């Protein structure tokens with residue numbers, strides 16, 4: 001299981017709210033204060049290749065697409 005899809009485990013338990021509550025109590029991941037999972041791309045939700053310089057909060061792929069619109073210029 002990867003970082004982002006822990007919610008997928010609740011699919012079967014949605015019909016049983018009491019069991020879902022118990023499952024959430026014991027199996028929900030703890031809130032992170034540091035590490036790569038704290039930063040997430042604002043447009044696609046990716047964890048990898050984050051660019052937080054200039055307060056962008058985008059991954060490298062989204063930045064590549066949005067860069068000309070924001071005003072970045074490619075020199076090479």
Ligand SMILES: [Zn+2]
Pocket residue numbers: 041042043044045046058059060061062063
């Ligand atoms: Zn992205």
